[in-house]
Amino acid sequence: SRSINLAVIPGDGIGQEVVAQGLKVLSAVLPQDVKLETTEFDFGARRYHATGETLTDADLDALKRHDAILLGAIGDPSVPSGVLERGFLLKLRFAFDHHVNLRPSKLLPGVATPLAGQPEIDFVVVREGTEGPYTGNGGTIRKGTPHEVATEVSVNTAFGVERVVRDAFARAQARPRKKLTLVHKNNVLTFAGHLWTNIFNKVAEEFPEVTIDYIHVDAATIYLVTDPGRFDVIVTDNLFGDIITDLAAAVSGGIGVAASGNINPSGEFPSMFEPVHGSAPDIAGQGKADPSATVLSVALLLRHLGYETEAARIEEAVSADLAERVGQPARTTDEIGDALAVRVAG
Amino acid sequence: SRSINLAVIPGDGIGQEVVAQGLKVLSAVLPQDVKLETTEFDFGARRYHATGETLTDADLDALKRHDAILLGAIGDPSVPSGVLERGFLLKLRFAFDHHVNLRPSKLLPGVATPLAGQPEIDFVVVREGTEGPYTGNGGTIRKGTPHEVATEVSVNTAFGVERVVRDAFARAQARPRKKLTLVHKNNVLTFAGHLWTNIFNKVAEEFPEVTIDYIHVDAATIYLVTDPGRFDVIVTDNLFGDIITDLAAAVSGGIGVAASGNINPSGEFPSMFEPVHGSAPDIAGQGKADPSATVLSVALLLRHLGYETEAARIEEAVSADLAERVGQPARTTDEIGDALAVRVAG
Ligand SMILES: CC(C)[C@H](C(=O)O)[C@@H](O)C(=O)O
Numbered sequence: 001s002r003s004i005n006l007a008v009i010p011g012d013g014i015g016q017e018v019v020a021q022g023l024k025v026l027s028a029v030l031p032q033d034v035k036l037e038t039t040e041f042d043f044g045a046r047r048y049h050a051t052g053e054t055l056t057d058a059d060l061d062a063l064k065r066h067d068a069i070l071l072g073a074i075g076d077p078s079v080p081s082g083v084l085e086r087g088f089l090l091k092l093r094f095a096f097d098h099h100v101n102l103r104p105s106k107l108l109p110g111v112a113t114p115l116a117g118q119p120e121i122d123f124v125v126v127r128e129g130t131e132g133p134y135t136g137n138g139g140t141i142r143k144g145t146p147h148e149v150a151t152e153v154s155v156n157t158a159f160g161v162e163r164v165v166r167d168a169f170a171r172a173q174a175r176p177r178k179k180l181t182l183v184h185k186n187n188v189l190t191f192a193g194h195l196w197t198n199i200f201n202k203v204a205e206e207f208p209e210v211t212i213d214y215i216h217v218d219a220a221t222i223y224l225v226t227d228p229g230r231f232d233v234i235v236t237d238n239l240f241g242d243i244i245t246d247l248a249a250a251v252s253g254g255i256g257v258a259a260s261g262n263i264n265p266s267g268e269f270p271s272m273f274e275p276v277h278g279s280a281p282d283i284a285g286q287g288k289a290d291p292s293a294t295v296l297s298v299a300l301l302l303r304h305l306g307y308e309t310e311a312a313r314i315e316e317a318v319s320a321d322l323a324e325r326v327g328q329p330a331r332t333t334d335e336i337g338d339a340l341a342v343r344v345a346g
Numbered sequence: 347s348r349s350i351n352l353a354v355i356p357g358d359g360i361g362q363e364v365v366a367q368g369l370k371v372l373s374a375v376l377p378q379d380v381k382l383e384t385t386e387f388d389f390g391a392r393r394y395h396a397t398g399e400t401l402t403d404a405d406l407d408a409l410k411r412h413d414a415i416l417l418g419a420i421g422d423p424s425v426p427s428g429v430l431e432r433g434f435l436l437k438l439r440f441a442f443d444h445h446v447n448l449r450p451s452k453l454l455p456g457v458a459t460p461l462a463g464q465p466e467i468d469f470v471v472v473r474e475g476t477e478g479p480y481t482g483n484g485g486t487i488r489k490g491t492p493h494e495v496a497t498e499v500s501v502n503t504a505f506g507v508e509r510v511v512r513d514a515f516a517r518a519q520a521r522p523r524k525k526l527t528l529v530h531k532n533n534v535l536t537f538a539g540h541l542w543t544n545i546f547n548k549v550a551e552e553f554p555e556v557t558i559d560y561i562h563v564d565a566a567t568i569y570l571v572t573d574p575g576r577f578d579v580i581v582t583d584n585l586f587g588d589i590i591t592d593l594a595a596a597v598s599g600g601i602g603v604a605a606s607g608n609i610n611p612s613g614e615f616p617s618m619f620e621p622v623h624g625s626a627p628d629i630a631g632q633g634k635a636d637p638s639a640t641v642l643s644v645a646l647l648l649r650h651l652g653y654e655t656e657a658a659r660i661e662e663a664v665s666a667d668l669a670e671r672v673g674q675p676a677r678t679t680d681e682i683g684d685a686l687a688v689r690v691a692g
């Protein structure tokens with residue numbers, strides 16, 4: 001009999017509320033013969049305040065013994081900026097070599113967008129997750145003086161770029177439009193830019209059916225609001241991916257519906273799935289958070305573990321639920337979770 | 347009697363066409379007693395192909411002897427990516443210490459925006475122009491091998507950050523809403539992020555009337571499409587500024603109307619004014635380019651040189667012209683320039 005051994009990290013703010021709905025829908029969608037085991041971890045602001053710890057070696061060992069990780073949100077204004085981001089979120093992505101950060105953007109029927117004319121939007125961003133300006137390389141000298149110098153080093157390796165570019169080509173190849181766009185800033189960041197561009201063009205030779213395209217990151221933000229339909233699959237570095245996926249989420253229904261996967265394709269470490277939104281402390285505990293992004297992250301998790309039918313069932317349920325919301329009074333986090341659980345079970 | 351000694355760099359592609367209109371409007375708006383002298387420089391792709399040169403020390407000496415520089419656009423697909431950007435545009439910004447890169451965004455009446463509901467947009471981005479990831483620091487080892495490593499180093503100094511932050515506070519102080527937003531990514535780029543944040547908070551004490559605000563760059567792209575009205579003045583680093591000003595231009599009427607100034611506030615070197623758009627080789631020579639962005643850059647140039655009345659006259663003319671375009675057949679680059687020249691003279 002099959003089983004899923006899931007690590008659950010509700011985290012801070014609305015993380016608790018939305019993860020509860022994700023688990024509700026997950027239980028409802030799984031076939032009877034699949035045994036779901038969950039272990040909850042208390043990472044986040046409370047644990048940091050209580051113990052000073054963000055993520056220890058023992059924590060990583062414990063997390064490693066799971067098939068996948070579901071995360072709500074980590075972050076709270078009571079913790080200095082950077083402590084939980086670098087000490088937990090990024091530490092985990094790096095420790096588990098989550099080099100494919102997958103962020104689909106699809107404007108579902110009936111969903112509001114800030115763009116005029118309800119354009120068609122259906123693309124996936126493959127963001128590199130373990131290199132670039134996110135490595136923590138750099139430093140500060142003469143801190144706090146008028147002569148302070150602070151550096152940030154973007155580190156890019158052929159190994160790291162090639163594996164994520166190859167993953168993105170394979171994803172483009174599997175989609176009907178078969179189009180892959182590299183987003184970078186190779187006219188200014190020429191060292192990293194040439195590495196990315198050369199590897200992109202080299203790997204392209206192995207995928208003759210995939211149409212390729214290059215756009216500077218600044219121009220990409222223009223296309224995301226004037227012609228988002230031009231994108232099918234985008235591959236980009238860690239920082240550019242961070243920036244354009246927030247914009248992509250905003251134009252395709254908002255961060256209330258943006259899901260993501262931090263994927264270790266080899267399976268050596270468990271992959272982690274999380275909504276793109278943060279902990280939103282301003283609305284935490286009020287039942288106002290939209291759990292759709294977390295539920296869609298559960299769909300990505302199921303697809304990653306080979307449960308394609310169940311993943312698709314969840315995506316259809318969220319799409320139908322969003323379409324039905326139009327003109328209706330707002331529902332609570334829990335009510336939306338219940339409605340989705342009913343849909344996926346039915 | 348007064349005089350303006352202007353260096354003119356039409357450059358590549360549509361640069362020639364739009365600069366001609368900028369000069370036309372400049373001549374029309376200047377009072378009789380102001381003597382306008384212009385010297386044209388042939389920088390860009392043709393000169394690079396003919397001589398291999400992008401910008402020599404002698405060129406810099408010649409440019410330095412002017413009150414200001416008007417630039418059309420530099421860049422052509424026949425030149426490898428990065429050669430003219432690093433060898434001309436960035437070289438000039440660094441050589442002339444253009445540390446305040448000023449980019450206003452105002453959605454003028456009647457102008458189309460990709461955003462639904464015609465929001466009010468009126469803010470200015472103060473982009474740092476001489477530091478950050480634009481310094482060209484970094485390098486490549488084992489180039490072209492599977493073990494290549496390419497780095498890009500973002501360099502941030504207290505000196506460089508403080509002067510641009512101070513400039514942005516002064517601009518915010520002079521505007522009715524008196525609000526300044528720092529855009530960075532201080533939760534991930536903690537070395538540079540803390541430098542920026544600490545200096546921002548320190549300088550804020552000298553400007554008690556200015557309301558301050560901090561937003562991560564990824565979230566800033568969301569607000570630019572969902573609530574652009576929240577911004578008044580933004581200060582940010584070189585790369586984040588590059589990215590968000592293209593998005594800002596897109597939502598506030600497109601890069602056809604986005605002007606910029608590369609300013610050396612001390613006056614030690616001439617400042618340079620240029621449209622945000624590039625050389626657009628696909629439409630070059632066809633009279634299709636909108637010269638408004640260049641004409642608005644001329645307004646920024648005049649304001650910088652102390653001709654406030656004339657700057658405002660140009661801005662009013664462009665605004666009126668754009669409002670009149672609605673529903674009218676498209677005009678040529680030249681026709682728009684003529685119409686604007688008539689308006690500012692009248
Ligand atoms: C919270 C932060 C570390 C994170 C990132 O920058 O990657 C977030 O913005 C995201 O996109 O997942």
Ligand SMILES: CC(C)[C@H](C(=O)O)[C@@H](O)C(=O)O
Pocket residue numbers: 187188218431432435436588622
């Ligand atoms: C062409 C390029 C070097 C430049 C930049 O990145 O600054 C451009 O995008 C701009 O915004 O002026």
